[in-house]
Every structure is written in C-alpha cells, then in structure tokens.
Amino acid sequence: MAVALILVLVAVGSVAFHLLSPWWWTPIASNWSYIDATITVTFWITGVVFVAVVGFMAYCVFRFRSTPGRRAVHEPENKRLEVWLTVATALGVAAMLAPGLFVWHLFVTPPADATEIEIIGQQWQWSYRLPGEDGRLGAVDTRLVSPDNLLGLVPGDPAGRDDVIIQADDFHLPIGRPVKVLLRSVDVLHNFYVPEFRAKMDMIPGSVTYFWFTPTRTGTFDVLCAELCGSGHAVMRGRVVVQTAEEYQAWLGGQRRFAQAAGDTR
Amino acid sequence: MSELAHGTGGLIPAAEVPEMELPHPHGWWSTYVFSQDAKVIGIQYSLTAIAIGMVALVLSWLIRLQLGFPNTFTFIEPQAYYQFITMHGMIMVVYLLTALFLGGFGNYLIPLMLGARDMVFPFVNMLSFWVYLLAVLVLVASFFAPGGPTGAGWTLYPPQAILSGTPGREWGIVLMLLSLCLFIAGFTMGGLNYVVTVLQARTRGMTLMRMPLTVWGIFTATVMALLAFPALFVGAVMMLLDRLIGTSFFMPTLVEFGERLRYGGGSPILFQHLFWFFGHPEVYIVALPAFGIVSDLISTHARRNIFGYRMMVWAIVIIGALSFIVWAHHMYVSGMHPWFGFFFATTTLIIAIPTAIKVYNWLLTLWRGNIHLNTPMLFALGFIVTFVNGGLTGLFLGNVVVDVPLSDTMFVVAHFHMVMGVAPVMVIYGGIYHWYPKITGRMLDETMGKIHFWITFLGAYAIFFPMHYLGLLGVPRRYHEIGETAFVPASAGDLNAFISVVALVVGAAQMLFLFNLAWSLRHGRASGPNPWRATTLEWQTPETPPGHGNWGPELPVVHRWPYDYSVPGAKEDFVPQNQPDPSPSHAARGLAT
Numbered sequence: 036m037a038v039a040l041i042l043v044l045v046a047v048g049s050v051a052f053h054l055l056s057p058w059w060w061t062p063i064a065s066n067w068s069y070i071d072a073t074i075t076v077t078f079w080i081t082g083v084v085f086v087a088v089v090g091f092m093a094y095c096v097f098r099f100r101s102t103p104g105r106r107a108v109h110e111p112e113n114k115r116l117e118v119w120l121t122v123a124t125a126l127g128v129a130a131m132l133a134p135g136l137f138v139w140h141l142f143v144t145p146p147a148d149a150t151e152i153e154i155i156g157q158q159w160q161w162s163y164r165l166p167g168e169d170g171r172l173g174a175v176d177t178r179l180v181s182p183d184n185l186l187g188l189v190p191g192d193p194a195g196r197d198d199v200i201i202q203a204d205d206f207h208l209p210i211g212r213p214v215k216v217l218l219r220s221v222d223v224l225h226n227f228y229v230p231e232f233r234a235k236m237d238m239i240p241g242s243v244t245y246f247w248f249t250p251t252r253t254g255t256f257d258v259l260c261a262e263l264c265g266s267g268h269a270v271m272r273g274r275v276v277v278q279t280a281e282e283y284q285a286w287l288g289g290q291r292r293f294a295q296a297a298g299d300t301r
Numbered sequence: 302m303s304e305l306a307h308g309t310g311g312l313i314p315a316a317e318v319p320e321m322e323l324p325h326p327h328g329w330w331s332t333y334v335f336s337q338d339a340k341v342i343g344i345q346y347s348l349t350a351i352a353i354g355m356v357a358l359v360l361s362w363l364i365r366l367q368l369g370f371p372n373t374f375t376f377i378e379p380q381a382y383y384q385f386i387t388m389h390g391m392i393m394v395v396y397l398l399t400a401l402f403l404g405g406f407g408n409y410l411i412p413l414m415l416g417a418r419d420m421v422f423p424f425v426n427m428l429s430f431w432v433y434l435l436a437v438l439v440l441v442a443s444f445f446a447p448g449g450p451t452g453a454g455w456t457l458y459p460p461q462a463i464l465s466g467t468p469g470r471e472w473g474i475v476l477m478l479l480s481l482c483l484f485i486a487g488f489t490m491g492g493l494n495y496v497v498t499v500l501q502a503r504t505r506g507m508t509l510m511r512m513p514l515t516v517w518g519i520f521t522a523t524v525m526a527l528l529a530f531p532a533l534f535v536g537a538v539m540m541l542l543d544r545l546i547g548t549s550f551f552m553p554t555l556v557e558f559g560e561r562l563r564y565g566g567g568s569p570i571l572f573q574h575l576f577w578f579f580g581h582p583e584v585y586i587v588a589l590p591a592f593g594i595v596s597d598l599i600s601t602h603a604r605r606n607i608f609g610y611r612m613m614v615w616a617i618v619i620i621g622a623l624s625f626i627v628w629a630h631h632m633y634v635s636g637m638h639p640w641f642g643f644f645f646a647t648t649t650l651i652i653a654i655p656t657a658i659k660v661y662n663w664l665l666t667l668w669r670g671n672i673h674l675n676t677p678m679l680f681a682l683g684f685i686v687t688f689v690n691g692g693l694t695g696l697f698l699g700n701v702v703v704d705v706p707l708s709d710t711m712f713v714v715a716h717f718h719m720v721m722g723v724a725p726v727m728v729i730y731g732g733i734y735h736w737y738p739k740i741t742g743r744m745l746d747e748t749m750g751k752i753h754f755w756i757t758f759l760g761a762y763a764i765f766f767p768m769h770y771l772g773l774l775g776v777p778r779r780y781h782e783i784g785e786t787a788f789v790p791a792s793a794g795d796l797n798a799f800i801s802v803v804a805l806v807v808g809a810a811q812m813l814f815l816f817n818l819a820w821s822l823r824h825g826r827a828s829g830p831n832p833w834r835a836t837t838l839e840w841q842t843p844e845t846p847p848g849h850g851n852w853g854p855e856l857p858v859v860h861r862w863p864y865d866y867s868v869p870g871a872k873e874d875f876v877p878q879n880q881p882d883p884s885p886s887h888a889a890r891g892l893a894t
Contacts (some may be wrong), residue, residue, distance in 0.1 A: 038679070041759075045759075052766065052767065052770075056535065057765070058767075058792070059774065060706070060773050060774060061788045069703055072707055073700070073702060074408040074703050074706075074707075077696060077700065077703055080696075081693035081694070081696055084689075085690060088660065088664065088685070089689070092682065092685060095664065095667040095670070096672060096674070096682070098605070098673050099667065099669060099670050100672045101673045104869050106604075106671060107604045107605035107671040107866060107867035107874070108605065108670075109605070109606055109607075109866070109868050110608070110669070111608075111864070111866050112609050112611070113608070113665075115614055116665070117658070117661075117662075119656065120619070120657075120661045120792075122656065124653070124657040124658070125594065125654055128650045128696075130654050131700055134701035135771060136702075138702040139642050139643065139702040140643075140653055141640075142702050142705065156831060158557070158558065168439060174336060177553075177555060178554055178561065180556040180559075180561070186655075186849050187556075190781075202738060218636070220461065221555060221556045222557050223464060223466065224458055224460070224557050224569060228709070230774075230788055231703065233706040235634055237634055237635050238636070239569055239634045240460060240554070241555070241569070243634035249366070256787075256788075257787050259709070259786070260777075261331050261709035261710075262458075262709060263383075263453070263779045264461055265461050265464070266379045266468055267379070267466065267784075268383075268779060268871065269379065269780040277760060285562075297410065
C-alpha cells in the first residue's frame with residue numbers, strides 16, 4: 036500500500052515539478068522556435084508514457100501485492116497484446132522523429148542570403164571576423180597564427196584585407212538578418228553556445244564547422260563555451276549584442292580592419 | 302579439458318564430462334587469492350569494483366560540494382574539479398559497472414545458472430581478474446603521480462586531453478590510457494570465457510531458449526564488449542603515441558597559447574568516432590545485464606513467469622545489434638557531416654521500440670502476479686522508474702535537433718546518470734540482495750535493506766530529476782561554477798545546494814549497505830539453499846554456498862524453461878528447472894523446446 040502510494044507520488048510529483056518549476060528555457064532570441072516546439076511535443080509524449088508506466092506499476096503493486104492465498108496467473112505470452120504495444124510504441128516514436136528530422140533539415144540548410152561570419156575559439160577567449168565590403172572572408176592558415184595575427188589570416192590574400200576583426204570585445208549582430216556562422220578553433224575543441232539562440236556547434240581545429248540562425252530579439256546575451264577545453268573552460272565567456280540595423284552599422288563603422296591591424300607593420 | 306566426449310546420447314557438453322579436471326586449490330592462497338574457481342573470481346571482481354566505486358562515490362561528494370556551495374571549498378580549484386569529474390565518470394562506467402556486471406555477476410552466475418562446473422578456461426579467467434586489478438591500481442596510481450590524474454573529462458577528447466591547458470597532462474593521461482588498455486586486455490580474457498562457456502558448457506537440456514534472461518543479458522553484453530572495446534583500445538594506443546612520441550593521429554596543426562606545436566594532419570573527430578563506437582555499445586553493455594537480472598528478480602519475486610520470454614530474448618539481441626549503429630548520436634553537435642544526423646537519429650529512436658517492449662513485459666509480469674515487496678523487488682521497481690525516466694529523456698537527446706539546445710548541458714548529465722547510473726546500480730543492489738544468500742548462506746538484513754532502498758531510490762530521483770531543468774535552462778555541464786551569468790537566476794544556486802545535500806545523504810546511505818554486507822556475513826539469518834523458492838539452477842546446488850565444481854558428483858539435467866512460477870496444477874508455486882515432471886502449460890505452447 037505504502038509502496039504503491041509512493042510510486043504515485045513520484046509520478047504526480049514529477050508532473051507537478053515540471054509545471055511549477057521556475058527553471059525553464061530562456062526566452063528565445065532566434066528563429067529556432069521550431070526546436071522549442073519539438074521539445075514541447077516530446078515532453079507531452081514522454082510525459083504521458085511516464086505517468087502511464089509508473090501509474091500502472093503502482094496499480095499492480097497495490098492490486099497484486101502478496102496476500103495469503105494469492106496465486107499468480109501463469110501466462111507465458113500474449114501475442115496480440117505484444118503486437119499491439121509494439122505498434123503503439125512505433126507510432127509514438129514516429130510522432131517525435133518526423134518533426135525532429137524535418138526541423139533538422141531546416142537547421143542544416145542555411146538560406147542563400149545568409150551573411151557569412153566567422154567565430155574563432157582559442158584557450159580561453161572568443162574572436163570574431165566579418166567580411167568587409169567585398170562580402171568575402173579572406174583565407175586563413177593556422178600555421179600563420181602569431182601574437183599580431185591571432186586568427187592566422189593570410190596576409191597576401193586581398194579578400195582578407197578588409198575583414199573586420201573583433202578581439203576581446205562584445206560581438207554585434209543586426210536583428211532579422213540570417214547569419215551563417217563559420218566556426219574555427221586554433222587549439223582545442225570549443226563550442227559557441229548562446230542559450231537564447233538554441234543553436235550550438237563544436238569548433239574543431241583543422242576544420243570549419245557551421246550553423247545558422249536569424250536573431251529575432253534585440254538585447255545582450257551571454258556566450259559560453261559548451262565543449263570542455265581545459266581548465267579555463269568555465270571562464271571562456273563573451274557577449275553578443277543584437278541590435279537594429281542602424282545601431283549595428285554605427286558599431287561596425289568603428290571596428291578595425293585586418294589591414295589596419297597587421298598591414299601597418301608590413 | 303574442453304574436449305567433447307562421446308556418450309550414448311551423442312555429444313555431451315564439456316561441462317558434463319566426468320573427468321573434466323578442475324584446478325582444485327591446494328591451501329589458502331589458491332583457495333582465496335589465486336583461485337581458478339569462477340565464483341571466487343566473481344567475488345574478487347565484485348569487491349574490487351565496489352572498492353574503486355567508493356573512490357568514485359567520494360569524488361561525487363567533492364563534485365557536489367563544489368557545485369552546491371561554490372567558493373566555499375577553496376581547495377577544489379577548477380583543475381581539481383575537472384580531475385574529479387573525469388575520474389568519477391571513468392571509474393563508474395568502466396571500472397565499476399562493466400567490471401561488476403560482467404566480471405562479478407557474470408563469473409558467479411554463468412556457470413551456476415547453466416549447470417556447468419566452471420568457466421571453460423579457469424586459468425585465463427583467473428588471469429582476467431589479476432589484469433583487471435592491475436588496471437585499477439594503475440588508475441589509482443595517477444592520483445599520486447606528479448600533476449595528478451587527467452582532467453580531460455571521461456570522454457578524453459583530444460586535442461585538449463594531451464595538451465597543457467588540461468590538468469594531468471604529464472602523467473595522468475598516460476596512466477589513464479595505459480589503465481584502459483590493461484582493462485580491455487583483462488576483460489577480453491574473461492569475455493572470451495563467458496562466451497565459450499555459454500555456447501559450449503551448458504548442461505544437458507539447457508537449450509539457449511531455456512537460459513535465464515540474466516545469462517542472455519550478460520552473454521549478449523559480453524559479445525558486444527568483445528566487439529566494442531577494441532575501438533577504444535585502438536583509440537587509446539593512438540592517443541598514447543600522439544602524447545608520447547609526437548605522432549598526429551588525432552592532432553591537426555594547432556597553436557597552443559601562441560606556440561605552434563609540431564602536430565599536423567590528424568583528426569580530432571576520428572577519436573570521437575572511435576570512442577563512441579565503443580562508448581555507445583558500452584551503455585548497453587551495462588544495461589543488458591541489468592535488463593536480464595531485473596527480469597529474473599521481477600519474475601521470482603512476483604511469483605509469475607516472465608511475460609513474453611521469447612520477445613525478451615529477441616529484444617536483448619536486437620538492442621545489442623542496433624547499439625552498434627547509433628554511436629554518433631553523441632556527436633550531433635561535434636561538427637561531423639550534418640547528414641549523419643538523419644541516419645543516427647532514426648536508428649536511435651528505433652532502438653526505443655525493443656527497449657519499450659522490455660519495459661512493458663516487466664510491467665505485465667507484475668500484472669496479475671503475487672508481488673512480494675522484499676528488498677530485491679523494491680530495487681527492481683526502483684530500476685523500472687529510473688530507467689523509464691532516463692530512457693524517455695533519451696528520446697529528447699536522440700532526436701538530433703532537440704539535442705542541439707540540450708547537448709553539453711546539465712540535461713545530459715541528468716539523463717545519463719538516471720539511465721546508466723542510478724538504474725543499473727538499482728539492479729546491482731537488487732542482485733546483491735537476491736544472490737547474497739547463495740554466496741554466503743545468510744540473508745542480508747531486510748530492515749537495513751529497505752532503509753537503504755528508500756533513501757537511495759528517492760534520493761537519487763530527487764538529485765537527478767530536477768537537474769534536467771537546469772539543463773533546460775541552459776546551464777552547461779563541466780563548469781565548476783556558473784558564476785555571473787545573466788540567464789541563470791539565483792534560485793538555480795538554491796537547487797544546486799539542495800541537490801548537493803541530498804547527494805551527501807544518499808552517499809552516506811551506501812555505508813549502511815556496506816555495513817549490512819559485513820554484518821550479515823556473521824549475524825544474518827541462515828538462508829538455506831533456496832530462500833526465494835526460485836526455479837533457476839543456481840538455487841538447486843547440493844551445497845550452499847556451492848563448492849568448487851558446483852554440483853557434486855551429478856550434474857543437473859534441465860527439463861524446462863526458467864520461469865515455471867505458479868504453474869496451474871503444480872503443488873508449489875515454483876517448479877525448478879531440473880525437475881523432470883513436465884508442465885502441461887508451457888509444453889503446449891512450445892516453450893519446452
């Protein structure tokens with residue numbers, strides 16, 4: 036009796052915690068509300084299954100607990116029941132997988148008009164690079180990384196001369212414009228993570244990875260590293276400021292170009 | 302010894318050959334230390350695993366002290382914190398769970414449950430334990446090495462694992478990789494034994510489809526481990542070479558703190574594929590024995606046949622096979638080609654179907670049963686709750702795009718602790734309470750057992766259920782403190798403090814269990830040979846605890862499947878597997894074959 040009651044309390048308590056918990060996802064600031072919707076669908080399906088399973092278990096413990104004279108029913112198999120349960124499970128799984136794969140397709144397909152920007156991780160700071168007027172990012176090579184060329188740009192590449200470089204400072208983005216974020220690392224794995232954007236991806240030395248999103252809300256958001264990168268992992272922080280197009284242009288005008296940073300010394 | 306002899310009924314399994322020579326002990330050393338008796342080796346494995354598990358428990362306390370009360374315990378610096386989580390994770394997954402299920406339960410139960418006298422290669426079996434012990438000692442040595450153990454996270458991802466920004470770069474990582482290689486070598490010796498014993502040494506009548514699900518679970522997990530561990534072995538050797546002689550298997554061109562290292566051309570993501578090609582099957586290497594054992598616990602203590610035995614066997618085999626094609630669901634945000642996501646999300650969610658079938662069948666075994674709520678049964682119920690909870694959150698993380706915001710957050714930590722930490726540990730406890738009487742001839746104390754169960758079950762649930770919501774909020778994992786972060790409210794700190802306090806209590810409750818183990822050895826109620834009135838062969842031994850060779854002069858002959866509980870018309874509510882009188886009900890259903 037007590038055991039059954041506690042099991043019911045576990046199920047009811049879990050649902051109550053879910054509904055009343057003050058800890059919930061951050062207000063979204065990107066176009067990925069699809070992801071939130073998929074999580075909501077998953078919560079519903081899994082929540083119903085959890086309550087049903089624990090509830091049924093509590094019922095069995097209550098109804099079939101050992102009492103003098105009770106004898107269990109011997110029933111090795113029940114084909115119909117087993118098939119029925121299998122089909123129902125498969126349907127539930129499909130109901131989660133289908134929207135999941137659909138949204139994943141969106142997630143990995145950046146729109147053609149997305150602006151390419153670059154984010155670079157290194158122990159333990161973030162740097163950013165924007166294409167200049169030519170709309171192209173210049174070539175990079177990790178072997179060229181040096182104290183006055185921390186991102187390893189190829190000095191001879193004309194496409195790189197007007198690249199905007201932001202180091203040890205907040206990064207800005209205009210609202211409503213899709214961006215394809217190219218991710219690079221010069222040392223170990225990192226992961227550019229802004230909870231409000233919902234998107235994240237590892238950065239791998241030697242490769243360029245990407246994700247895309249459209250900022251949908253102005254504000255200042257914390258950047259965290261989400262892939263263990265050594266003892267400074269938790270302090271590898273930054274901030275992204277999403278602002279209107281005018282504010283963004285004003286900020287952009289004040290940023291240094293690669294040619295200004297490195298070119299003077301040549 | 303393992304040759305087959307010709308008898309009147311055709312080939313007789315090796316286990317039945319009378320002249321099978323067992324390496325009988327001569328004196329104390331070869332009885333208790335260098336024993337070749339699988340039962341003793343099983344106990345040695347279990348005690349070693351529990352001992353190193355205590356280290357992991359203390360580490361978890363330290364982790365929780367730091368997370369619950371940041372800036373209070375100043376000796377837990379970030380470096381130390383990373384060393385704690387790394388060692389905690391690796392010890393729990395490999396040196397405790399894998400070793401205890403396969404080396405512990407596997408050694409003790411496989412020969413007994415199959416009616417064999419011992420494992421087929423007793424000497425190799427003994428060697429397996431000693432190599433395992435050496436692996437544990439090498440691992441422990443890293444705590445005392447200069448620079449301490451590695452703090453690379455239990456996943457050991459390069460390049461950071463072997464670079465100087467990570468603690469334990471000098472000795473820790475080398476000893477860790479070395480220890481893993483030793484563990485795998487030791488496991489392979491044991492694993493080959495379990496597989497050959499199951500295939501070759503079953504007693505007469507013990508067909509594969511009459512094996513208890515415990516043996517099916519351990520057998521399938523062992524086959525998987527033999528196929529999966531080599532990937533980790535290769536990864537470990539390659540990383541050792543990268544670290545020690547400067548090869549570049551996993552190391553691309555990189556610049557460390559402004560200095561260009563001599564590496565170039567390697568692939569960090571290759572290591573992740575190798576690691577998870579091992580790492581995901583590993584989850585099921587731990588889960589399948591748990592599935593098997595819990596099936597037997599539920600059936601025995603609900604006095605009812607396991608529901609859908611054949612479906613249960615096939616589910617174990619299918620899960621085992623599928624688990625080899627889901628590994629990259631750990632890598633959705635690793636930067637691998639995004640199209641992998643479609644494939645691995647599909648396989649991952651498909652594996653939920655056979656897993657769900659197992660859950661249904663446990664529930665349907667309880668349904669219309671005669672449920673004895675003793676300690677093993679309570680732990681079995683606790684397993685179902687935590688496993689279902691953790692399995693369902695796996696549907697979030699397996700569904701590729703849902704994983705994107707949750708990956709690398711506390712949601713993941715909560716999920717895997719629930720599903721492959723708490724749930725299998727519930728089964729381990731249930732199994733120990735269940736089989737302790739056979740091992741020692743005495744019952745564990747029920748009152749202490751129930752206190753231990755309720756604190757552990759409710760406590761663990763209170764630790765890990767709320768933790769999901771920290772992850773949903775966006776709190777990343779592997780942070781020694783979240784610090785000033787705009788999106789994290791102060792109440793998250795209160796929740797962390799609550800979790801830590803509960804964790805300390807749950808940890809302390811495990812001491813009660815250890816005390817019970819020791820106390821009952823002398824003071825426990827004498828159990829007799831078959832206190833649970835169970836059907837499987839290990840309860841039908843002539844002696845309790847069983848002697849070397851298990852069966853005395855005559856081997857048992859098996860006449861039925863292992864789940865003849867409450868058979869209509871039978872006098873008792875259980876019919877042992879070696880009882881000749883056939884039971885009409887299952888013979889009619891064709892299960893006797």
